[in-house]
Amino acid sequence: MNPNNIIICRCEDVTLQELHDVLEEGYTTFEDVKRILRIGMGPCQGNSCGLLVQREIAKVLKKPLQEVQIHKTRPLITGVKLQSIVEATKNER
Amino acid sequence: MNANVVIIGGGISGVAIAYNLAKKGMKDIVVFDDNYMTGGATGRCGAGVRQQWSSKGNCIMAKMSIDFFERAQEELEYHRDVEFKQEGYLIVATTDEEDEQFSKNVALQNEVGIPSKKLTLEEALQIVPHLNKKIVKSATFCPTDGHLNPFLMTDAYYTAAKKLGVQFFYRERVNEIVVKDGVIQKVITDHHEVLTSKVVNAAGGYSYEVGQMAGVDIPVYSENHEILVTEPIEKIQGPMVISFSKNIYCQQVPHGSFIMGRSNPNVEHNHDISSSHEFLDEMAKTAVELLPPLGQLRVIRQWGGSYNVSPDRQPILGDTDQLEGYYLACGFSGHGFMFAPMTGLLLSEIILNQPPTIDMSELHISRFKNSTHNTYEKSVV
Ligand SMILES: Cc1cc2nc3c(=O)[nH]c(=O)nc-3n(C[C@H](O)[C@H](O)[C@H](O)COP(=O)(O)OP(=O)(O)OC[C@H]3O[C@@H](n4cnc5c(N)ncnc54)[C@H](O)[C@@H]3O)c2cc1C
Numbered sequence: 001m002n003p004n005n006i007i008i009c010r011c012e013d014v015t016l017q018e019l020h021d022v023l024e025e026g027y028t029t030f031e032d033v034k035r036i037l038r039i040g041m042g043p044c045q046g047n048s049c050g051l052l053v054q055r056e057i058a059k060v061l062k063k064p065l066q067e068v069q070i071h072k073t074r075p076l077i078t079g080v081k082l083q084s085i086v087e088a089t090k091n092e093r
Numbered sequence: 094m095n096a097n098v099v100i101i102g103g104g105i106s107g108v109a110i111a112y113n114l115a116k117k118g119m120k121d122i123v124v125f126d127d128n129y130m131t132g133g134a135t136g137r138c139g140a141g142v143r144q145q146w147s148s149k150g151n152c153i154m155a156k157m158s159i160d161f162f163e164r165a166q167e168e169l170e171y172h173r174d175v176e177f178k179q180e181g182y183l184i185v186a187t188t189d190e191e192d193e194q195f196s197k198n199v200a201l202q203n204e205v206g207i208p209s210k211k212l213t214l215e216e217a218l219q220i221v222p223h224l225n226k227k228i229v230k231s232a233t234f235c236p237t238d239g240h241l242n243p244f245l246m247t248d249a250y251y252t253a254a255k256k257l258g259v260q261f262f263y264r265e266r267v268n269e270i271v272v273k274d275g276v277i278q279k280v281i282t283d284h285h286e287v288l289t290s291k292v293v294n295a296a297g298g299y300s301y302e303v304g305q306m307a308g309v310d311i312p313v314y315s316e317n318h319e320i321l322v323t324e325p326i327e328k329i330q331g332p333m334v335i336s337f338s339k340n341i342y343c344q345q346v347p348h349g350s351f352i353m354g355r356s357n358p359n360v361e362h363n364h365d366i367s368s369s370h371e372f373l374d375e376m377a378k379t380a381v382e383l384l385p386p387l388g389q390l391r392v393i394r395q396w397g398g399s400y401n402v403s404p405d406r407q408p409i410l411g412d413t414d415q416l417e418g419y420y421l422a423c424g425f426s427g428h429g430f431m432f433a434p435m436t437g438l439l440l441s442e443i444i445l446n447q448p449p450t451i452d453m454s455e456l457h458i459s460r461f462k463n464s465t466h467n468t469y470e471k472s473v474v
Contacts, residue, residue, distance in 0.1 A: 029129055076373075
């Protein structure tokens with residue numbers, strides 16, 4: 001299939017071809033491509049595209065998947081500690 | 094490896110310095126950064142650029158930098174869009190003191206050619222209709238202030254500098270600067286030993302530590318500043334809206350998201366850049382009070398970044414009398430992104446022994462000698 005027609009990041013509407021172009025320019029980590037293409041910056045924060053992008057980077061760099069780092073996950077998507085919830089609700093009635 | 098100069102830090106300051114030096118013809122410039130590109134404050138910042146300051150020095154630095162941003166795309170021949178949006182900053186006054194101070198600020202800004210003006214509440218509402226009328230007294234507005242995409246602006250400098258021969262090593266940490274008899278000998282990193290006699294400290298939040306590596310004392314500290322971004326929506330707000338008294342800056346970027354931040358007066362001095370729910374709480378309250386319709390927006394992500402703060406909240410730029418060949422570009426105190434074009438230009442002039450474009454003695458580290466510095470730039474969030 002034509003990589004121009006494959007959407008790899010749905011939130012930000014990024015095609016597989018665009019990802020390949022940036023990898024070819026020499027940006028080879030998830031954090032790098034995220035900054036250039038906005039991949040992983042949308043509402044799903046990489047939940048949908050994360051593994052797909054990781055796999056593409058691994059393929060291009062010819063590295064095992066587990067050696068390709070995923071981007072940093074950020075709040076509000078990460079779990080919340082019970083203690084934090086307790087503190088946040090201390091002043092509520 | 095040999096280098097004419099080693100720049101430590103490849104954030105917006107480091108890349109701007111490298112580009113300016115290369116453009117002036119310097120060869121063998123090497124930049125080290127221990128992170129991915131824009132992994133420091135640059136990639137974490139609000140990336141607002143404004144000229145509405147209360148000190149003359151800041152006004153001039155900001156104005157000349159904006160003049161550069163206006164032609165950056167062309168001058169750097171960048172193949173992507175740096176997303177420079179020039180729709181102004183609206184700074185709202187919520188107290189009588191601010192209202193008075195802002196009239197003085199505008200007079201000073203106009204004196205150096207910055208086209209800012211004082212607005213009544215009604216005039217401000219024409220520019221940002223969703224401002225809370227009950228708390229805003231007046232405002233100042235400068236239409237040529239704005240915002241850039243910090244990742245792409247940095248990449249633009251980086252790409253241009255690389256074309257001019259600058260060598261960049263990201264994900265490589267500088268561990269040691271070897272000095273013998275007051276002369277810099279070499280810089281040692283994870284993978285290289287570079288013989289050089291000139292080092293630029295553009296290490297952002299770690300500039301104090303990079304100073305210590307060479308025995309240079311820099312009176313700066315780092316503190317965490319948090320920020321968040323919402324889901325994108327159709328455009329409803331042109332300018333960045335700031336209030337110093339309410340402690341908020343908030344703007345809709347071209348992509349449609351709102352980004353907003355505030356400072357925490359109780360934050361500790363350290364390298365923490367974590368996110369807190371306290372920030373989320375306070376930020377939400379402040380944003381919804383000042384700009385009520387934003388209450389409907391979903392938060393997508395929050396993060397933190399380092400402000401590298403100097404005693405007078407002004408950058409420290411230039412050489413130092415502590416060590417020959419050691420140059421400083423640090424202590425930006427929350428406004429280093431917008432000054433980067435001038436940081437790059439001025440540092441390249443100092444390093445190449447050329448007369449600086451503007452008098453920068455006010456920004457030299459020697460200003461802190463025997464001074465207690467309790468006056469500082471107050472127009473900051
Ligand atoms: C939340 C937030 C909002 C902000 N909003 C704005 C704004 O709206 N407008 C504005 O103008 N400014 C803003 N700022 C400030 C701005 O981000 C900084 O002043 C600016 O980015 C500084 O750039 P820099 O290149 O000097 O430092 P950085 O971008 O921090 O770069 C320094 C680099 O040095 C590297 N480094 C450190 N030590 C070493 C070592 N030993 N070896 C190798 N590399 C090393 C780091 O990894 C880092 O990448 C904001 C900052 C924050 C945190």
